[in-house]
Amino acid sequence: MRRYAAYDPPEYVSWSPDAGLIQEFAEQVSACPERARxxxxxxxxxxxxxxxxxLRSRLVDIVLARWVKQGVIAKAWLGTGEEAVTIGAVHALDRRAADGDFVGPMIRNSNGANHEMGVPIVGLLRSYLATEDSPLGGRDVHVGDLRCGVCPPISMVAALGTVMNGFALAFRVRKEPRVALTWVGDGATxxxxxxxxxxxxxxxxxxxIFIIQNNQVALGTRSNQHHVPPDFQDxxxxxxIPLQSADGNHVLDMYAATRLAAEYCRAGNGPAMIEAKTFRMGGHATHDVKEARATFSPDLFQEWGRRDPIGLYEEFLAGSEIDLTGGVEGDMELHNRATMAKVESEVEAEVESAAEKALVSREMxxxxxxxxxxxxxxxEAK
Ligand SMILES: Cc1ncc(C[n+]2csc(CCOP(=O)(O)OP(=O)(O)O)c2C)c(N)n1
Ligand SMILES: [Mg+2]
Structure with missing residues (x-):
């Protein structure tokens, strides 16, 4: 995908595929038979x-980062580098809007979960601008829309878990084959x-389904300062609750693990957990990127920067046997790359048009x- 020097983490601006990681990505696709299926x-x-x-997720982040730089908004919470944890999981669900599954995103997943569940991008962006025509009428940047199966995030971390249990309990009581899904940050645990x-x-x-999104940091506290075991395996x-580990920078691994978890829940077996290991490439929000850079070594940013979930997936798709072109003859890699470039242009146009409309709402x-x-x-006080 196109890189944005003014807004992307530096590791993404200079991103180039690492052959070893691309191979690892491809191997992981078939490493576990159930997930491969x-x-x-x-x-x-x-x-x-x-x-x-x-792409939508990354490009919405780019718009928000741009608005911060332009002084349109004061700050924004981005999911840059963690997109696969949200997108892979949401795509594994039944997204038939209000009749399907329900998600409860936290702020890190909010944009991606909302737009992939069907909340229009313009609505998300309007929420940041607090306009009357945003999904919550300008009252909260913690955006969601029950009509699309999205419970808005709750500012107090982890409080959403108990609320999402309410949705799941309702599904069980009504004997509906639906599942609830929420993300719990390593800090929120x-x-x-x-x-x-x-x-x-x-x-x-x-x-x-509880996805423990272990991005190794909570605000300015590294996970090794708040969590003793090396992970959440136990x-x-x-x-x-059965727990699967998934690669949070591998959208197909997240997709497959969530599909299996959803199948398990839908069959009446009870809850499922997934630990998704990933890394926060930015600050907690746009205001503390410098502090975040001082919290971890540059090597760690480089290591995780090479694992850009979008770059990895793109390279995998380009080099795979999956025909994205619908049967066009010739060099498949070339054609697959051209198809992805076309999709990228479409998503760019979709996000930019939403941004323009949102700015009009801000005026009107x-x-x-x-x-x-x-x-x-x-x-009322008496
Ligand atoms: C109950 C509560 N305590 C503190 C805060 C302030 N706070 C907001 S986000 C955050 C860190 C959350 O870290 P994590 O759960 O790992 O999610 P991440 O930001 O890494 O996605 C904190 C402490 C809060 N919102 N709610
Ligand atoms: Mg965290």
Missing amino acids: EIRTLSSAGHLDLYRGL KNGEAHEAFSFAAALSLPI WGRAYG NMPDSDTIALNVYAM
């Missing part, structure tokens, strides 16, 4: 859809509510100040 169910259109989702959520889901055998056993559709107390609930 799920990946094989993807048609070439399914692969391109995943690719489109990853240290909040008591995460444990309430895991225990409750296990005890009531709820159809919910956490599933602690709650009696800010909420009326008389509505400030609308949907605000408070006890």
Whole structure:
């Protein structure tokens, strides 16, 4: 994909494929027979859809980063480098809007989860601008839309786990074959509510998937400062929930692991967990990138920078046997790359047009100040 010198992490600006990592990516696709089976169910259109989702996610981040630099907004929470954890998982679900599965993203997954569940990108961007025509009417940047199967993020980390249990409980009580899915950051696992959520889901055998998104950092605290074991492998056993490890920078691995987890939940077996190891390539938000760079060694940024989930997937698709062209004769790699370039142009146009529309809303559709107390609930002091 095109790289953006002013907004991308430097490791992405100078990104070039690492042959060893590309080979590893391809090997991983067939390493686990169950996951390989799920990946094989993807048609070439399914692969391109995943690719489109990853691009949307990165390009929405680019728009937000640009708006910060231009002074349109004060800051933005980005998922750069972690797109596969969100996009792979969401694409594995039943996305029939309000009749299908439900997701509860955290701020790191919010943009990707929303647009891949069907919330228009313009709505997401409007949320950042607090316009009246944004999904929550300009009241909160924690955006979601129940009509699309997205419960908005809750600012207090881990609180969403217990709320998503409510969705899962409703599905179970109504005997609907639907699942809930939520992401819990490595930092959020240290909040008591995460444990309430895991225990409750296990005890009531709820159809919910918890993705522990281990990006190795919580705000400015490295995971090795807040978590003693090297990973979260034993956490599933602690709650009696089966846990799979997945590569958070490998969109197909995330897709397959989530498909298996969803199948397990849908069959009435109770909750499932996935630990997705990844790395936050930016700051907690756009305001603390410098601090984030000081939190980890440059080598670690380089190591994870080489694992750009979009670059890796692109190279895999280009070199694979998967025909993205619909049967065009000739050099398949060349044609696959041309197809991906076309998709990229389409996504660029989609995101840019959404950004323009959102900026128009900012001029025309800010909420009326008389509505400030609308949907605000408070006890009146006696
Ligand atoms: C209960 C609670 N405590 C503290 C905060 C402030 N806070 C916001 S994000 C964050 C770090 C979250 O880290 P993690 O769960 O690893 O998610 P990440 O930001 O890495 O995606 C903290 C401490 C909060 N929002 N809620
Ligand atoms: Mg984290």
